[in-house]
Amino acid sequence: MNRDFFPADTRTDSAPHGAMFDYLLRLGDDSLILCQRLTEWCGHAPALEIDLSLANIGLDLIGQATLFLNFAGAIEDRGRDGDRLAFHRDASDFRNCLLVEQPNGDFAQTMARQFLFSTAQLGLFEQLMLSTEPRIAEIAAKGVKEVRYHADLAADWIVRLGDGTDESRNRMVVGLDWCWRFIDELFLVDDVEAGLIEQGIAVDRSALRGAFDARLSSVLADAGLPAPVYPRGVRGGRAGRHSEHLGHLLATMQHLPRSYPDAVW
Amino acid sequence: MYTTELGKTDGSLAQISQEDPALVEAFEARVAADEFIEPKDWMPEAYRRTLVRQISQHAHSEIVGMLPEGNWLTRAPSLRRKAVLLAKIQDEAGHGLYLYCAAETLGVSRAEMIDALHTGRAKYSTIFNYPTLTWADIGAIGWLVDGAAIMNQVPLQRTSYGPYARAMVRVCKEESFHQRQGYEIMMAMCAGTPDQKAMAQDALDRWWWPSLMMFGPPDDNSPNSAQSMRWRIKRDSNDELRQKFVDITKPQADHLGLEIPDKDLKWNEARGHYDFGAIDWEEFYAVVRGEGPVAKERMKARREAWEQGAWVRDAADAHEAKQRARASA
Numbered sequence: 001m002n003r004d005f006f007p008a009d010t011r012t013d014s015a016p017h018g019a020m021f022d023y024l025l026r027l028g029d030d031s032l033i034l035c036q037r038l039t040e041w042c043g044h045a046p047a048l049e050i051d052l053s054l055a056n057i058g059l060d061l062i063g064q065a066t067l068f069l070n071f072a073g074a075i076e077d078r079g080r081d082g083d084r085l086a087f088h089r090d091a092s093d094f095r096n097c098l099l100v101e102q103p104n105g106d107f108a109q110t111m112a113r114q115f116l117f118s119t120a121q122l123g124l125f126e127q128l129m130l131s132t133e134p135r136i137a138e139i140a141a142k143g144v145k146e147v148r149y150h151a152d153l154a155a156d157w158i159v160r161l162g163d164g165t166d167e168s169r170n171r172m173v174v175g176l177d178w179c180w181r182f183i184d185e186l187f188l189v190d191d192v193e194a195g196l197i198e199q200g201i202a203v204d205r206s207a208l209r210g211a212f213d214a215r216l217s218s219v220l221a222d223a224g225l226p227a228p229v230y231p232r233g234v235r236g237g238r239a240g241r242h243s244e245h246l247g248h249l250l251a252t253m254q255h256l257p258r259s260y261p262d263a264v265w
Numbered sequence: 266m267y268t269t270e271l272g273k274t275d276g277s278l279a280q281i282s283q284e285d286p287a288l289v290e291a292f293e294a295r296v297a298a299d300e301f302i303e304p305k306d307w308m309p310e311a312y313r314r315t316l317v318r319q320i321s322q323h324a325h326s327e328i329v330g331m332l333p334e335g336n337w338l339t340r341a342p343s344l345r346r347k348a349v350l351l352a353k354i355q356d357e358a359g360h361g362l363y364l365y366c367a368a369e370t371l372g373v374s375r376a377e378m379i380d381a382l383h384t385g386r387a388k389y390s391t392i393f394n395y396p397t398l399t400w401a402d403i404g405a406i407g408w409l410v411d412g413a414a415i416m417n418q419v420p421l422q423r424t425s426y427g428p429y430a431r432a433m434v435r436v437c438k439e440e441s442f443h444q445r446q447g448y449e450i451m452m453a454m455c456a457g458t459p460d461q462k463a464m465a466q467d468a469l470d471r472w473w474w475p476s477l478m479m480f481g482p483p484d485d486n487s488p489n490s491a492q493s494m495r496w497r498i499k500r501d502s503n504d505e506l507r508q509k510f511v512d513i514t515k516p517q518a519d520h521l522g523l524e525i526p527d528k529d530l531k532w533n534e535a536r537g538h539y540d541f542g543a544i545d546w547e548e549f550y551a552v553v554r555g556e557g558p559v560a561k562e563r564m565k566a567r568r569e570a571w572e573q574g575a576w577v578r579d580a581a582d583a584h585e586a587k588q589r590a591r592a593s594a
Contacts, residue, residue: 032344039338039347042354043331044566046574048362051331055355059348066344083343107577163587164580171576256342256400263458265342265400265450 019192020133021076022095023202025085026238027136028068029096032086033246034117035061036253037104046107053153057114060146067139087257091247092240099182101237101246108161108168109175115154116179119215120186122147123208132200155219162223172225184233187212192238284309296497301427304370312496316426317371318387319498321378324364326390327357329382329563333397334406342400349446350403356439363435367428383568385555392479394557401454401461401468407447409469409476409514415440416510417480425497448517455521462522469518470526477541478549480507486546511539 038058045051069082080088099117104110125147128140161168187209189197196202220227236242256265288307295302302308331354338354341347365375381387392410397403418440421433451468454461481487481503493499511530518525529542552560 035347036339039335039351042338042351043328043335044570046570046577048328048358048365050574050577051358052355052362055351055358058351059355062344062348062351066348069344083345086344087342107574160584161577161580164583165576167576168580168583252339255340260458260460263342263461265346265453265457 018075019195020201021072022192023196024068024072024075024136025095026097027139028065028072028082028085029094030100030117030121031061031068032065033094033096033249034100034113035065036249037100037102037110037113040104041110050107057150057153060143060150064139064143064146067142071135071139083257087254088261091242091250094237094240094242094246094250096237096242096246097182097185098234098237098243099179099186101243101249102178102182103245105175105178106171107157108171109178111154111157111161112172112175112179114150115158115219116176116183116216117186118147118151118154120183120208120212122151123211124203124205127203127208130200131202136201155215158219158225159223162220162225169225172223176225176228180228181231181234183228183230185235185237188235188238190238293495296425296495299423299497300425301430302425303427311492312498313371315493315496315498316429317368317373317378320364320368320371320426320429321373321381322388322390324361324368324378325382325387326393327361327364329389329393329567331357332563332566333393333395333559334403336397337400337403340400341403346450353407353443353446356443360432360436360439363432364429367426367432370428379571383564383571385564388553390479391549391552391557392475393563394552394555394560395471395475396559398471399464399468401451401464402472404447404450404454404465405468405472407443407445408451408517409447409472410479411440411443411447412514413476413479413510415444416506416513420500420506423497423500451521451523455523465521466523469523473526474544474548475552477507477510477544478552480504480510482546482549483544508538511541515539 035058038054038061041054042051045054065086066082069085073080073082073085097117099113102109102113104113122144125140125144129137129144131137131140158172161172163169187205189204189206193202193205197204217227257263289309292302292306292308292312295306302312334350334354334357338347338350341350365378368378369375378387382389392413397406415437418433418437422430422437424430424433451465454465484490484502484504487503490499490502494502515525515530527542529540531540533540551557555564
């Protein structure tokens with residue numbers, strides 16, 4: 001069954017600097033865009049301790065983004081560094097998954113997004129540590145400890161909110177419900193990644209789904225929350241076809257470097 | 266950061282006279298000998314209340330102070346600037362947390378202190394009631410506001426109340442990193458395009474006077490300072506600290522090629538200090554009263570965060586209670 005809203009991507013050949021560059025953008029953009037979302041919470045979280053932990057996650061993510069995007073720029077070899085890639089690309093050139101660009105919503109939706117993304121990213125990084133590309137293996141090895149903390153912290157909140165009060169449980173159900181349609185995309189393998197998987201550079205994401213589902217079931221059970229009913233999957237992020245949300249996010253994030261292209265900050 | 270009313274004391278001297286003279290005398294002697302007072306030690310009620318007010322105000326200032334910088338976090342112009350600003354604001358949340366903890370050792374809960382902030386009974390530093398209008402404001406806040414905060418806080422590492430003094434040791438280390446990051450932003454902008462330089466000058470123009478006001482009212486209008494100095498809660502006068510700030514900051518502005526917006530600012534050879542112009546105290550007292558340009562926005566943001574987060578805190582409490590019940594079942 002084809003649950004994908006969009007037809008399979010046919011634009012991979014147009015990726016001008018090769019699959020490796022594209023893959024690094026996917027990895028870097030996921031971290032960058034999620035960090036950007038988390039910084040929107042700054043100063044507004046439900047408790048001081050939560051402000052601190054969201055900032056922790058954000059700092060880890062921007063560190064990952066910087067490493068991946070700088071490496072992408074080096075692979076591309078056209079004089080673009082991480083900053084150039086982060087602040088001077090249009091939405092259609094971003095390669096992050098749709099999940100990370102979703103709005104924060106309430107704290108339950110933010111934690112739903114965090115748990116689902118970080119759990120998938122953890123599986124990915126655990127395997128990427130074995131990548132035949134040493135730089136990727138190195139970044140993943142550094143990141144895996146961070147991501148394990150993110151996934152655990154978010155899982156704790158899923159349980160707390162699922163188990164807490166009627167209101168928090170309802171909000172958790174609604175928050176997760178917002179996210180289910182974006183899960184398939186996290187495990188999608190397209191032509192860009194297929195070639196890299198063969199070379200041992202990339203990880204076969206489709207093989208990570210089983211462990212993800214098992215962890216998800218276990219956390220939902222601990223939280224007393226129902227198992228997901230997946231709707232038709234929405235995808236397109238890896239090919240630059242994003243939600244309406246990304247343009248607004250980038251308009252804010254890129255405002256200064258775009259307005260003053262000659263400035264160094 | 267950051268206290269506005271360092272000189273004030275709570276409670277009347279009359280109340281102290283009703284306390285056991287022997288206890289008061291022993292307390293005063295310990296303070297005079299530069300000993301730390303610890304939570305379980307006897308202390309005059311007015312000393313305790315003064316500290317609760319000062320430490321909680323300091324904590325509130327850290328938390329409210331996250332907002333003007335958070336305003337530019339989503340628009341930080343490079344990956345590095347974003348990471349550094351995020352780390353800085355996270356430090357401020359941490360400062361708030363351990364200052365609330367220090368105040369709690371005096372028998373007041375965090376919820377009570379936050380309620381006092383939200384109902385306007387507690388103050389926070391006047392400086393955060395000014396808007397951050399350009400990225401250069403993030404530089405100016407680090408350079409001037411954190412610079413002024415350090416000036417206020419370094420002496421507080423020797424303040425007489427142990428938990429507060431120890432919190433300040435850590436706070437001061439981090440504040441000096443904050444000030445450097447602010448000055449570094451200003452250096453980049455002043456070495457940058459004409460637009461950037463203009464933003465830097467504009468930021469200095471807007472933040473200079475409010476920064477001088479951070480040290481509080483002039484000494485001759487700070488009637489309670491003497492008591493706080495005697496109790497060693499406060500160790501330098503407002504005007505002494507303000508002078509020190511001006512003396513240190515003027516050469517830093519020169520180095521940036523920026524002009525301090527004060528035509529009366531000039532070196533006085535005889536005093537060995539810079540003279541500077543009159544501060545608009547009417548503006549200061551208005552901001553203390555809650556009439557600062559963005560005071561309403563700041564309090565609205567804090568109240569909304571608290572109210573909209575209530576269900577999360579309730580859920581965490583309910584979960585913990587259920588866990589305990591399950592464990593004991």
